[in-house]
Structure formats: structure tokens, C-alpha cells
Amino acid sequence: MSGVPPVSRIPFLRKAIAAATAAAVLAGCSSSRTQGPAFTTKGLRPPPAACEVKPSRIGLAEKIRNISESNGCQVPNAWQVQELGSVRFSQDAILNCGMAEPLYGWLEDVVQPTAQRSFGESVVSIDIASSYACRPRNNEWGGKLSEHGFGNAIDIAAFTLESGRKITVEQGWWGSDDERRFLRTVHDRACGDFHTVLGPDSGRAHHDHLHLDLQNRENGSVYCR
């Protein structure tokens, strides 16, 4: 190979390589699913900024700067939440103010009593898989903006009990009887206080977490699956 001159010394070859590269890039663009905007916000209403209960009154939370992106992602009353009631979060959640109170209510009034009945102990923490995230629903390019883009949704992947036992949505949904019953009960009883509740039965995108959101639908309907 020592007899072959470098590509840069062969103008024709260099041009041919440049043209081939450009063609490949163009082909990649025209067939790519990532062309156009990542999501649409058509028909979506951001959550209200006003909020009845300050998250810092019901947990460990601090007000942060509101989020307003030019592409439509926005959190009109943004808070960073580490803990609600007796339940710690595995990582800080960025949420719109209005999410905190129903989440607190569900944890205290549904999750804790259900954990006591199912396992004889309390939940001490939950694994947060996602909170604010500026992305389309189910990460499908070109779809509607996810409620995560409004800080109006939370994804919970697991519940950890006092003993250290961890109930994950991925394993527990089809796990032992007590885990199955616990997860289905907390899923079902989130419906109503949250406007959208999605779990593993809703499809592959939610096989490993519960999604809870407060989508601000004009007709006030709820969707739980």
C-alpha cells in the first residue's frame, strides 16, 4: 500500500468521494423520519399556571425558573420536587405546580394504604423515569407534544418499600399476585385525579412505567389504560 498516493493528491478521486458523501447525506435526509418539526402542539392547551397548593407545603420542593421554549415546550409554574409527603423521589422531578397536589394525594391516599394491604409495609421512595421532557408522545417524531413537554406528566418505574423490596412496573405487572394486585390498584385509582393514566396494558411504550398526567383537555375527559 506504500505505493498508493494519499487521496488528497488525486483531485478526481477527492471530488468523487465528496460527491458520493453529499449524495449519501441527501439520501439520508429524504428518507429520514426526523425531517420536519419534532412534534406538533396543535389542539393542545398548556396547563394552568395557577395552583392551589404550593408543592413546598406538602413536600421537599423548590420553585425554579419557569420554562418557555420557542418550540412550544413550556412549564408555566415550574417546581423541582425531591419528595412528597413520606415518599422520596429517586431523582428530582421538574413539574408544573398543579402536578404536586394530586401526586401527593395519590401517594398518601392510594399508594400507601395499598402497599400496607399488599405487603404490610409502606413505600419509602419511587423511581422517577421522567418528568419534564421536551419531546413528542412515545418519542414518535412528528406526533403531538407529550404532556412531559408541559411539566404536566410523571413516569414512575418502581416503588421501594421500607424493607428495601422494590416493586418495578416492568417485572411486577406480570409478577407475583401481591405485586400484580398492588400495581393494578394504584394504576386504576390514579384515574380521575389524573387525566391520563397509562401502564403496560396500554402498549409497548409503557411496558416499564406508569405515566400519570393532567392533560388540559377542553372537554375534561380522562383516558386511562
Ligand SMILES: [Zn+2]
Ligand atoms: Zn410519560
